[in-house]
Amino acid sequence: MNTRCAACKYLRRRCPSDCIFSPYFPPHDPQRFASIHRIYGASNVARMLQQLPVNQRAATVDCLYYEAQCRVQDPVCGCVGVISLLYQEIHNAETKLAKTKAQIALFVDSNSAREDFEVESDLNVLLHEEGNEFAHLGPSNQVSFGFT
Amino acid sequence: MRGHEPRSSSSCAACKLLKRRCIPNCIFAPYFKSDEPKKFAQVHKVFGASNVSKILIEVPEEQREETVNSLAYEAEVRLKDPVYGCIGAIAMLQRKMFELQHDLAIARARLARYAANSSAACSIMHSSAACSIMPFSEPPAYDGFLNSFSLTSSEMNQDGQMYDYSQAPYIIRHE
Numbered sequence: 001m002n003t004r005c006a007a008c009k010y011l012r013r014r015c016p017s018d019c020i021f022s023p024y025f026p027p028h029d030p031q032r033f034a035s036i037h038r039i040y041g042a043s044n045v046a047r048m049l050q051q052l053p054v055n056q057r058a059a060t061v062d063c064l065y066y067e068a069q070c071r072v073q074d075p076v077c078g079c080v081g082v083i084s085l086l087y088q089e090i091h092n093a094e095t096k097l098a099k100t101k102a103q104i105a106l107f108v109d110s111n112s113a114r115e116d117f118e119v120e121s122d123l124n125v126l127l128h129e130e131g132n133e134f135a136h137l138g139p140s141n142q143v144s145f146g147f148t
Numbered sequence: 149m150r151g152h153e154p155r156s157s158s159s160c161a162a163c164k165l166l167k168r169r170c171i172p173n174c175i176f177a178p179y180f181k182s183d184e185p186k187k188f189a190q191v192h193k194v195f196g197a198s199n200v201s202k203i204l205i206e207v208p209e210e211q212r213e214e215t216v217n218s219l220a221y222e223a224e225v226r227l228k229d230p231v232y233g234c235i236g237a238i239a240m241l242q243r244k245m246f247e248l249q250h251d252l253a254i255a256r257a258r259l260a261r262y263a264a265n266s267s268a269a270c271s272i273m274h275s276s277a278a279c280s281i282m283p284f285s286e287p288p289a290y291d292g293f294l295n296s297f298s299l300t301s302s303e304m305n306q307d308g309q310m311y312d313y314s315q316a317p318y319i320i321r322h323e
Contacts, residue, residue, distance in 0.1 A: 038199075039195065039199060039203075040194065040195060040196070040199065041195070041196040041198070041199055043196075044193075044194065044195070044196050048230060051230065052230060052231065056231045059231055059232065060230065060231045060232075063231065063232050063233050063234075063235040063236075064233070066235055067222065067233060067234055067235065071203070075203055075206050075207050075215065076207055076211045076214050076215045076218065077214070077215075077218050078218050078219070078222060079222065079234045079235070079238065080218035080221050080222060080234065081218070082238055083234060083237055083238060083241065086238065086241040086242065086245060087241065089245055090241065090244055090245055090248060093245065093248040093249060093252060094248060096252055097248060097251055097252045097255060100252065100255040100256055100259055101255055103259055104255065104258055104259050104262060107259070107262035107263070107266060108262075110266075111262075
């Protein structure tokens with residue numbers, strides 16, 4: 001005697017050998033079909049599955065089950081509430097990332113400014129020292145060596 | 149003699165599709181206007197009119213418009229993606245969120261290095277001055293949206309595969 005799948009048990013009907021529900025609604029998990037049936041209805045689910053290749057039906061049922069559970073727990077928003085929450089979290093994370101990058105940019109700018117200052121200071125010291133070395137040559141000669 | 153009931157020219161989209169008289173307190177009428185036939189058609193195709201009616205009756209009246217909008221969105225997405233529906237969108241958003249968290253962690257680590265170097269430079273150059281290090285908080289742990297949604301034990305399909313709903317994307321593609 002064949003064991004009826006959870007769908008046929010729920011619908012109180014005979015479970016045929018080619019039952020479209022039986023691969024995805026094992027008898028040990030009656031709540032799975034009950035949730036999906038409550039939100040989508042058996043005929044809608046059967047039609048959806050019939051329109052899909054066999055190798056995509058298991059994933060489809062899993063997604064329908066998740067969405068049905070979301071809708072049962074939150075009749076107003078369903079899984080759209082989850083999507084909204086994710087969008088909000090993404091927006092918050094993007095804002096934080098932008099702020100952090102702006103803070104990094106400040107450090108980079110200040111480091112660049114310090115490096116430029118140090119280079120200029122070193123150059124001034126160098127110019128001063130070499131200026132003293134060639135002081136006896138006079139201003140015009142200093143200019144010819146590139147000192148201003 | 150059968151009384152002639154004049155067809156209402158203000159039938160809502162639901163009653164027009166269902167080819168029935170739109171009664172004054174039709175539960176669908178406020179939310180499925182006659183100029184938006186596609187909206188109810190999609191909802192009816194995915195959920196069925198009777199299921200939608202049951203859902204609307206369950207929620208307070210002030211929340212019914214939001215309920216209809218979320219049902220319409222789900223139906224539209226399901227019709228565009230008959231396999232994954234909204235779950236495809238959720239998986240994509242989860243992926244995006246994980247990438248952002250990763251980028252944020254890297255950026256914060258980099259900022260910490262800059263701050264540490266700046267602090268060291270400050271202490272050398274200005275030993276008596278107070279250098280401010282930009283504070284930052286630890287990135288919040290992202291537990292994943294599914295942690296707030298309790299599932300009944302683990303989900304197994306007939307092949308005995310375990311679905312880890314805390315990871316994204318958690319959809320196992322059967323190919």
